[in-house]
Amino acid sequence: MEDSSSEVKKITGRPKLRIPTLGMYCPGCHYGIITRIICEVLEELGIEGKAIGLAGVGCSFGGAPMTIDVDWTSCPHGRAPAMATAIKRIYPDAMVITVQGDGDLGAIGLGCFMNALVRGEHFTTIFLNNAVYGTTGGQMAPTTLLGMKTTTTPTGRNVENSGYPLHIPELAATMKGVAYAARCSVHTPGNFKKAKKALRTAFEKQMNGIGYGIVEFISACPPNWGLSPLECLDFISDKMLEEYPLGEFKNVDQIG
Amino acid sequence: MEDSSSEVKKITGRPKLRIPTLGMYCPGCHYGIITRIICEVLEELGIEGKAIGLAGVGCSFGGAPMTIDVDWTSCPHGRAPAMATAIKRIYPDAMVITVQGDGDLGAIGLGCFMNALVRGEHFTTIFLNNAVYGTTGGQMAPTTLLGMKTTTTPTGRNVENSGYPLHIPELAATMKGVAYAARCSVHTPGNFKKAKKALRTAFEKQMNGIGYGIVEFISACPPNWGLSPLECLDFISDKMLEEYPLGEFKNVDQIG
Amino acid sequence: MPRGKIEIIEEFCKGCQLCVHFCSKECIEISRDRFSPNGFLLPEFVNEEACIGCGICGWMCPECTIDVYRYVED
Amino acid sequence: MPRGKIEIIEEFCKGCQLCVHFCSKECIEISRDRFSPNGFLLPEFVNEEACIGCGICGWMCPECTIDVYRYVED
Amino acid sequence: MPERMLISGNNAVARGAIQAGCKYFFGYPITPQSEIPEFMSRELPKIGGVYVQSESESGSIYMVYGGGLTGKRIMTSTSSPGLSLMAEGISYLAEQEISAVIVNVVRMGPGIGTGGQGGQTDYLQVTKGCGHGGYHAIVLAPASCQEIFDLMQLSFHLADKYRTPVMVVTDFILGQTEELVELRSLDFGPLPEKEWALVGKDNRGGKRVAHVAAFFSYQGILNYHMKQIEKYAEIKKNETRHETYMTEDCDLLIVAYGSSARIARRAVEMGRARGLKLGLFRPITLWPFPSLAMEEESVRAGRVLVVEDSQGQLVEDVEAFTKGQVAVHLLGMWGRHNPGGGGIIHPERILQEVEKLNGR
Amino acid sequence: MPERMLISGNNAVARGAIQAGCKYFFGYPITPQSEIPEFMSRELPKIGGVYVQSESESGSIYMVYGGGLTGKRIMTSTSSPGLSLMAEGISYLAEQEISAVIVNVVRMGPGIGTGGQGGQTDYLQVTKGCGHGGYHAIVLAPASCQEIFDLMQLSFHLADKYRTPVMVVTDFILGQTEELVELRSLDFGPLPEKEWALVGKDNRGGKRVAHVAAFFSYQGILNYHMKQIEKYAEIKKNETRHETYMTEDCDLLIVAYGSSARIARRAVEMGRARGLKLGLFRPITLWPFPSLAMEEESVRAGRVLVVEDSQGQLVEDVEAFTKGQVAVHLLGMWGRHNPGGGGIIHPERILQEVEKLNGR
Amino acid sequence: MAYHELMIAGTGGRGVLLIGRLLARAGMKQYEHILFFPNYAPAMRGGESECTVILSDDPISSPVMFEPSYAIAMTGSAMALMEKRVKAGGALMIDSSVTSDKISRDDIEAFYIPASQKAVEVGGGQAANMVFLGAYAANTGAIELDFVEEALDDMLQDKSKDTILALNKKAFRDGATLMADYQ
Amino acid sequence: MAYHELMIAGTGGRGVLLIGRLLARAGMKQYEHILFFPNYAPAMRGGESECTVILSDDPISSPVMFEPSYAIAMTGSAMALMEKRVKAGGALMIDSSVTSDKISRDDIEAFYIPASQKAVEVGGGQAANMVFLGAYAANTGAIELDFVEEALDDMLQDKSKDTILALNKKAFRDGATLMADYQ
Ligand SMILES: Cc1ncc(C[n+]2csc(CCOP(=O)(O)OP(=O)(O)O)c2C)c(N)n1
Ligand SMILES: Cc1ncc(C[n+]2csc(CCOP(=O)(O)OP(=O)(O)O)c2C)c(N)n1
Ligand code: SF4
Numbered sequence A, B: 001m002e003d004s005s006s007e008v009k010k011i012t013g014r015p016k017l018r019i020p021t022l023g024m025y026c027p028g029c030h031y032g033i034i035t036r037i038i039c040e041v042l043e044e045l046g047i048e049g050k051a052i053g054l055a056g057v058g059c060s061f062g063g064a065p066m067t068i069d070v071d072w073t074s075c076p077h078g079r080a081p082a083m084a085t086a087i088k089r090i091y092p093d094a095m096v097i098t099v100q101g102d103g104d105l106g107a108i109g110l111g112c113f114m115n116a117l118v119r120g121e122h123f124t125t126i127f128l129n130n131a132v133y134g135t136t137g138g139q140m141a142p143t144t145l146l147g148m149k150t151t152t153t154p155t156g157r158n159v160e161n162s163g164y165p166l167h168i169p170e171l172a173a174t175m176k177g178v179a180y181a182a183r184c185s186v187h188t189p190g191n192f193k194k195a196k197k198a199l200r201t202a203f204e205k206q207m208n209g210i211g212y213g214i215v216e217f218i219s220a221c222p223p224n225w226g227l228s229p230l231e232c233l234d235f236i237s238d239k240m241l242e243e244y245p246l247g248e249f250k251n252v253d254q255i256g
Numbered sequence C, D: 001m002p003r004g005k006i007e008i009i010e011e012f013c014k015g016c017q018l019c020v021h022f023c024s025k026e027c028i029e030i031s032r033d034r035f036s037p038n039g040f041l042l043p044e045f046v047n048e049e050a051c052i053g054c055g056i057c058g059w060m061c062p063e064c065t066i067d068v069y070r071y072v073e074d
Numbered sequence E, F: 001m002p003e004r005m006l007i008s009g010n011n012a013v014a015r016g017a018i019q020a021g022c023k024y025f026f027g028y029p030i031t032p033q034s035e036i037p038e039f040m041s042r043e044l045p046k047i048g049g050v051y052v053q054s055e056s057e058s059g060s061i062y063m064v065y066g067g068g069l070t071g072k073r074i075m076t077s078t079s080s081p082g083l084s085l086m087a088e089g090i091s092y093l094a095e096q097e098i099s100a101v102i103v104n105v106v107r108m109g110p111g112i113g114t115g116g117q118g119g120q121t122d123y124l125q126v127t128k129g130c131g132h133g134g135y136h137a138i139v140l141a142p143a144s145c146q147e148i149f150d151l152m153q154l155s156f157h158l159a160d161k162y163r164t165p166v167m168v169v170t171d172f173i174l175g176q177t178e179e180l181v182e183l184r185s186l187d188f189g190p191l192p193e194k195e196w197a198l199v200g201k202d203n204r205g206g207k208r209v210a211h212v213a214a215f216f217s218y219q220g221i222l223n224y225h226m227k228q229i230e231k232y233a234e235i236k237k238n239e240t241r242h243e244t245y246m247t248e249d250c251d252l253l254i255v256a257y258g259s260s261a262r263i264a265r266r267a268v269e270m271g272r273a274r275g276l277k278l279g280l281f282r283p284i285t286l287w288p289f290p291s292l293a294m295e296e297e298s299v300r301a302g303r304v305l306v307v308e309d310s311q312g313q314l315v316e317d318v319e320a321f322t323k324g325q326v327a328v329h330l331l332g333m334w335g336r337h338n339p340g341g342g343g344i345i346h347p348e349r350i351l352q353e354v355e356k357l358n359g360r
Numbered sequence G, H: 001m002a003y004h005e006l007m008i009a010g011t012g013g014r015g016v017l018l019i020g021r022l023l024a025r026a027g028m029k030q031y032e033h034i035l036f037f038p039n040y041a042p043a044m045r046g047g048e049s050e051c052t053v054i055l056s057d058d059p060i061s062s063p064v065m066f067e068p069s070y071a072i073a074m075t076g077s078a079m080a081l082m083e084k085r086v087k088a089g090g091a092l093m094i095d096s097s098v099t100s101d102k103i104s105r106d107d108i109e110a111f112y113i114p115a116s117q118k119a120v121e122v123g124g125g126q127a128a129n130m131v132f133l134g135a136y137a138a139n140t141g142a143i144e145l146d147f148v149e150e151a152l153d154d155m156l157q158d159k160s161k162d163t164i165l166a167l168n169k170k171a172f173r174d175g176a177t178l179m180a181d182y183q
């Protein structure tokens, strides 16, 4: 074995933009991995200095601003798109990025979100889909799988009471003002790489003034799924991806 | 000419459900014609006794309840779907009907509307698209045509500031919980007939417990379009129908 | 050719002239001097001979204020 | 075959074991008796020989608390 | 003798509502009240009721509005930011005279606040018009799990009796605290028929009802408001509630509601043990406020110490209602034990304040 | 000498804002204020500004929140039900100390209210916490088109000076009335830099700012509130404003704000002409309320008549602040001329009330 | 000191507010202080609508008044209403082409003007309001006719077609004439 | 009259609230009045978390107390905190497997229990809380061990697997033993 003095090259570690502090997420939460992706893509595109982040209410409310070293504000529950609208309209050159959970964007914020798309705003949304309300202790989200037990669907979500799981990027893709809409996951190294590429493309749509972009991240929530971090990985590949196919639903260089 | 004593048969007149009172709408407003359609279809299906109407904020806020002789409530701006949800959940046998304008449903109420669709509620929506905010004096609505001048788009609506016109039934058709979605108009006798049929079908989806139905009515707003009632008819056929094609976008006997 | 007639309940009329427009037989005209209490010029059934009682003016009247009759052939 | 090594900054570790799971060379194991200040069992880099410095454990660590190095062949 | 159960205040809210015959719940998760919708989602389906998870608190309140129009007993629960989102809806409920119960498990505000911490920062909002138009809602402020269970039953009765929204206000401490509760059923007497309920013409002999704003005629507005003014006078006359503890001979009257009243009561006990002449006045209805009773007790005691876990909101009313006749002191949120796991005003701290006032 | 123009109160709101350098407006139509967004949609693009028609008033307030974070001068306007929808947002603005101006052209409430009619029914809401958490916003109540134009300029200054939301409250009458306004530009002195503004790290030498709730640490909450309490004290000390008219020798003090104060002023004129010793006290800031000045004037006059076009909201504060030292009478909305085209309290009606009080 | 107050009442859509606003604009050329207050009906279109115009050389304190000294009633219901409110010694102007009723008070002057009829003759039923304004100006001398026409140009020029403008002016002038030979 | 008060402090996710709730449930079998108050940290997971349990035969007025007579600190930071608050003459129990610090006060008793370590031995790092509860019960006699196990059955039976249940009971008993031979 070579003595440790021999020369080494750093392959990876904490990204420059990842503030060295204990993350606010639970053990095994994928939000931490997504945080890394955001940091790396911002660095690679060299846009961290123009970035203004808006965190919705959810685990990323404090989680994102406290760990990613760019300008941030947290937002009232579901309202990040309205706040982003104003900021982008006032500073068209800024890179305006919202980070929202599936309850934040898909339930209370669905109207705010859809109206931003109707107006054809030009910011980028990172949509975190963990199929539950994490922060508040695992209640049903619009993205909860049919049959999935949560604290407000004790016998599992059913269509009669709660309808069907909500597919956000597919919905966004139907709106004329949207330039990019994709879904990805970070539950394997391969998907990690694809996710980075997707986010990069979404950011580029904004940088190049083409239009709105959204990337959904399928994300594990161990405590509220009642699974260990490792069991969560299987739940994602077996259950989540069945309901939520990965891929690009829209990718245009000219909206309309 | 025969003397008036000779026998006559009544072809049409004020529908039974049309309360004999001065309508609250402006001269030439199509809401009056749509009111007739609602009355006639309710009568023909014999469901007026089970009908509970909810009028959104807009010209139909008082207009519908004051002229159609069934149970009614008016609703806060954009919130009819939430109120209808509760009523239908509590009285599954009632015929629950919301009447909403394009600002009411398409702007302030878009989230409330979309969430009702996500939950897969079982009521019926009559969506009035006159491309403006009528009651408040002709401001831009999400449905305003590109280039159309309104009191808040003095130089005409443009994509940069206000995005693209919103197509509600097309949007609704993408949601799994929706059984019926169509667009019609009443600017000619022929379309009047088709509109009746569409509304009838939508009501039947609710009667037969199949699911949610929505019918959009293209409607003239003479004072806010700055056109005479007759000029409005041409505006509809020349401009409105170009952006808003008529027809059924979804018609299923089983949701999912 | 069926024959018909109409009755306009004037108190509810708003003078929008849709009835005039949609009557293919030109049976209805707007008066030059008769006003509703709100100051709208009133439509008048001026051409009974031509009326076929098709009902269209009735359906298209936003105020539902036209009764349409057809004479029963005997 | 490249060779590598990792360093785990323990104060930020939450013991989720993702690094253990994703290391295809089984270089990382969870300790039976070493706890983080918050009471999580700590992962340990137990198999340096096998490490190829692929970087995967580093990427997949939610806390970004693993530094991965590769030895420069000379 | 009814069963005694160890349940939290949030649990008591839900059980009290069901005890009162409420079978329809519309709500949205928010700390520290999520146990209420969670309980309802489990229990209501079992009794043929309906739990709908709204998309937001505004969704909740408009569902409550629609539900209330059916004439059934319905409710929602939320916490501070959620209550703000209900402001317009509550104003509509008041305007349309809809019977409904709204529970606010207060969290420290403003803004995002902190779900995981005590705080009584919504006094102004719940009593003075969180919504527009200057309406009033009855506001009940229980101080124990048992009282929560009992007042939930009362709240539905009052909502029906006066056709008004009723708010029940607790907080993090009361919502999370678990105590033994006697699951007793309370009867408050008969109520008027709801012939105004939307049930479809067929169920009303062909006669329809239409709930449209009274406001299309100018006269309508005035009639409406005159009626409300009378109604509010009625409520003040009949429903004002409060509780006193050891006030007979006290020379310092502590005024507090909800969890602070519980803590103050302990301070009174500890103080009395040390020979301090302390008494407690606890408003149970925050609106209508027991102003006359409080004025009396205050004047008798000669000195008042308001204890509230906020910046000083209740104290404004106490000053207004005591009309400058007595010195009114305040121990506000700065009395919290900080830093650390607390953020709570402890009984010991209240006694310190008393000693200070006593100049020791 | 600046130009004199015949403009409505709503128009004066918009022109005053632009005069103050506001280039960003986020709003939603609602009677009786739609002339404001309409004007902004015409004028702002001409000066390189931005008009965004939000999807709703909640949309507006969160856009204002985002806009405020950029450090620019931004505003929205609405009417009562719309203000209710802003409740949560305003609470966040206060928590995060965002400078913003919110105009409420009050319509008769509660519920849907009536856009096409006068009314001052939002006093409680605007002064006591339409949102949760017990924050305060500065509330200005102009009474003429000129004063609207001037106070709009002041409102932006105060918003920046204290990092707080400021509300300007008018109503149907003031919003629709057209008067000759001198388009003068007011200077209120220098203001602190906004180094907290979100502009991206590059524009701040690589140092970032992050606006996250202060509330993750318990200590944070207390520090936050202590700072607010100080700030509020500052504002009370510096910014309390009122106006008196003929109070020196009056034996009946009329207290009224906004349009009612205009009407009451006419009543004072007419009354004085008849030899009645009437005076007028007009609060210009509703929060902070000029309580001491009002107490003084009231005690001097000996009798108070509150005139407000509502169920009686301002009167509660007048009673509280006069501490039972003088008789406080109220002419509320029942003083409106009804039925008919009116729904307005006319000067003649106020005089009737005065005569009644004088026992004639 | 010159002072005129006028209240105009009718239904929405008939141009009640337009002539009020017009008179106020014209007044700027002749008076130190102007007040225009439009008081229109709730949400509903075609509802009652009224406005107040005050032209004065002294400051104007109240925007509203209970008893105007002069009123124009463009509909039957407005007439009934205004008859109750006009100050004793004041005047009320009525559209005799929409109502045949007469007022019963004898302590105020009444002018029955066939405004709508005249407007139709001029070629636009909607110009009845201008006929009234012309009649009012002629009757009270409160405002120079030319000032009104200039104000009309300022207000409508870029908004509406010249024909409309001309039509309105004609209706205005004819109104003045109607009043001139009124008995 | 029998009276016991206990404050348990640690970080979220370690089962601080669970044992508090468990003790309260068990207490029902032995006391007239029970109060359990969980005071957990804001939004953020893994934040500070503490709870109070009062077992008493008299009514309990306040749900909160500043100075508990007995406290359990499951983390290092919790120990620092609780050392400040425990009543003089009271006791503080500490997890010696997560911190090697010792308290400096000498007017309270301190018990250093290797709870986490023991839990791992038993087979579940998460059962450290049960070890503490066992130790507390053994040390104070505030509650019958059997009552706790019965309460545990009631609470977890249908929720979790028997193995988990058994593991928790073992941790609980071992905690009691740990205390027994504590010196
Ligand atoms: C107006 C309002 N309602 C409710 C809440 C409580 N709340 C905080 S986070 C949250 C849900 C977050 O779920 P999601 O968006 O899925 O994000 P996650 O926590 O799963 O990351 C809720 C309902 C709030 N803070 N504000
Ligand atoms: C919360 C709220 N915001 C705004 C309004 C004012 N308002 C009344 S109707 C209306 C728009 C109605 O437009 P639309 O829905 O298109 O119906 P229309 O009037 O065209 O029939 C608005 C904004 C209101 N009543 N409530
Ligand atoms: S609750 Fe779920 S989403 Fe939130 S931090 Fe924990 S694991 Fe992540």
Ligand code: SF4
Pocket (backbone or CB within 6 Å): B024, B025, B026, B027, B028, B029, B030, B031, B059, B130, B134, B135, B220, B221, B222, B223, B224, G045
């Ligand atoms: S404003 Fe438009 S929509 Fe409203 S009644 Fe008039 S014509 Fe109809």
Ligand code: SF4
Pocket (backbone or CB within 6 Å): B028, C008, C012, C013, C014, C015, C016, C017, C018, C019, C020, C043, C060, C061, C062, C063, C064, C065, C066
């Ligand atoms: S269509 Fe009806 S309202 Fe219109 S003019 Fe004819 S009768 Fe009158």
Ligand code: SF4
Pocket (backbone or CB within 6 Å): A028, D008, D012, D013, D014, D015, D016, D017, D018, D019, D020, D043, D060, D061, D062, D063, D064, D065, D066
């Ligand atoms: S992945 Fe990171 S946090 Fe998880 S155990 Fe490994 S080092 Fe610790």
